[in-house]
Amino acid sequence: MLIRDVRITPVAFRDPPLLNAIGVHEPLVLRCIVRLVLDDGVVGLGECAGQRPQLDRLAAVRPHLIGMSVFDTNGIERTIGTVLRAGTPPGGTPDPMGARNAFSVIETACMDAQGRLTGRSVSELLGGAVRATVPFSAYLFYKWAEHPPLDGRPAIPDEWGAALDPAGVVDQAKAMIEEYGFRSIKLKGGVFPPDEEIAAVRALRAAFPDHPLRIDPNCAWTVETARRVAAELDGVLEYLEDPVPGIAGMARVAATAPMPLATNMCVVAPEHLPPAIAQDAVQVLLTDHHYWGGLRRTGELARLCATFGIGVSMHSNSHLGVSLAAMTHVAAATPELTYACDTHYPWNRRDDVVRPGVLRFADGGVPVPEGPGLGVELDDEVLDRLHRAYLAARREARDDTGYMRRFDPAFDPSPARW
Numbered sequence: 493m494l495i496r497d498v499r500i501t502p503v504a505f506r507d508p509p510l511l512n513a514i515g516v517h518e519p520l521v522l523r524c525i526v527r528l529v530l531d532d533g534v535v536g537l538g539e540c541a542g543q544r545p546q547l548d549r550l551a552a553v554r555p556h557l558i559g560m561s562v563f564d565t566n567g568i569e570r571t572i573g574t575v576l577r578a579g580t581p582p583g584g585t586p587d588p589m590g591a592r593n594a595f596s597v598i599e600t601a602c603m604d605a606q607g608r609l610t611g612r613s614v615s616e617l618l619g620g621a622v623r624a625t626v627p628f629s630a631y632l633f634y635k636w637a638e639h640p641p642l643d644g645r646p647a648i649p650d651e652w653g654a655a656l657d658p659a660g661v662v663d664q665a666k667a668m669i670e671e672y673g674f675r676s677i678k679l680k681g682g683v684f685p686p687d688e689e690i691a692a693v694r695a696l697r698a699a700f701p702d703h704p705l706r707i708d709p710n711c712a713w714t715v716e717t718a719r720r721v722a723a724e725l726d727g728v729l730e731y732l733e734d735p736v737p738g739i740a741g742m743a744r745v746a747a748t749a750p751m752p753l754a755t756n757m758c759v760v761a762p763e764h765l766p767p768a769i770a771q772d773a774v775q776v777l778l779t780d781h782h783y784w785g786g787l788r789r790t791g792e793l794a795r796l797c798a799t800f801g802i803g804v805s806m807h808s809n810s811h812l813g814v815s816l817a818a819m820t821h822v823a824a825a826t827p828e829l830t831y832a833c834d835t836h837y838p839w840n841r842r843d844d845v846v847r848p849g850v851l852r853f854a855d856g857g858v859p860v861p862e863g864p865g866l867g868v869e870l871d872d873e874v875l876d877r878l879h880r881a882y883l884a885a886r887r888e889a890r891d892d893t894g895y896m897r898r899f900d901p902a903f904d905p906s907p908a909r910w
């Protein structure tokens with residue numbers, strides 16, 4: 493049960509040109525696969541963002557984890573906190589969120605290893621699954637038909653086609669729902685003027701009368717606009733996600749909005765909870781084990797939310813199957829998580845590092861893998877291919893705005909711009 497090696501493998505995989513409030517997705521997503529190799533040969537898996545700061549944090553903590561027990565996650569959390577605090581440059585501020593990000597992927601890999609050692613699934617280790625299948629939502633994006641030609645590179649088409657108006661959004665929803673069976677729908681907004689996005693939501697409502705709907709403009713609206721959109725979509729939206737920046741702004745919108753407000757932007761750390769609760773700024777919190785400090789902390793967060801009458805949903809970023817498995821286990825073991833979770837998986841499924849067969853969608857949900865551990869195995873050839881793609885890409889960070897400005901130099905990503 494002792495950690496003999498920590499293998500940190502950054503990867504890059506294909507992504508369509510998905511539009512959002514800050515720009516457009518680049519052709520490759522950066523992620524990182526972590527393998528904890530134990531002294532008896534068992535390997536525990538984790539997945540996290542692949543940006544340079546996270547890779548540096550993992551490289552810094554790596555030697556300190558060797559020899560620790562995968563059952564000592566409290567000790568591992570403390571060690572990671574101490575190492576990263578000690579590495580703060582003179583005059584710099586410690587970064588507790590960075591420490592939570594680093595611990596999260598290591599904790600996931602520890603729990604995968606614990607499960608493999610004990611013959612138990614991760615959801616069992618988290619207290620037991622309260623649902624056999626975890627519902628996910630169709631996560632729709634406005635998108636271009638292809639990545640345009642750039643710097644001598646030809647255009648990069650994808651299977652989904654363009655979605656730039658209400659009809660395109662509805663077609664995308666139909667295709668995704670036909671394939672995956674999703675029973676609720678989220679539209680990534682903040683791309684076009686709000687009235688166009690209201691029209692898209694109304695078109696979705698007409699095409700899918702029974703699917704709960706959400707829109708998430710990632711803070712692109714002013715308080716006045718958000719109040720107007722909320723009033724216009726009364727009775728149409730299940731929740732309205734991050735219409736405006738900041739806890740105080742969200743509280744002003746919540747005061748008049750007829751539907752719950754949700755966030756994965758203004759409450760992303762424990763210290764944001766007291767002011768958000770005091771101001772009744774959010775009624776639904778999107779958890780994310782990748783930055784809330786792991787799987788167990790996500791369960792604790794959900795319980796805390798329930799104490800204050802806050803609903804619980806789940807956020808996602810572009811990801812592969814190791815993260816999908818972890819998201820499914822933690823959602824299955826969190827009774828308070830009653831909304832369909834977000835997932836980007838349909839956009840990135842072609843490059844999964846996980847061997848096919850275990851993770852599958854049925855009626856919009858993912859049946860909880862039986863384990864042991866996360867229940868998924870890596871495809872070493874795909875991992876190697878995606879690692880080589882990472883090395884060839886020579887990129888260190890996600891830059892939706894910079895990429896958009898290659899095509900539209902005047903692009904404005906300012907929050908509250910509508």
Ligand SMILES: O=C([O-])C(=O)C[C@H](O)[C@@H](O)C(=O)[O-]
Pocket residue numbers: 510511512680708710756807808809810834
């Ligand atoms: O709910 C959200 O805010 C997200 O899913 C954040 C992501 O970065 C999303 O905006 C994206 O993939 O463009």
Ligand SMILES: [Mg+2]
Pocket residue numbers: 708710733734755756757807
């Ligand atoms: Mg969001």
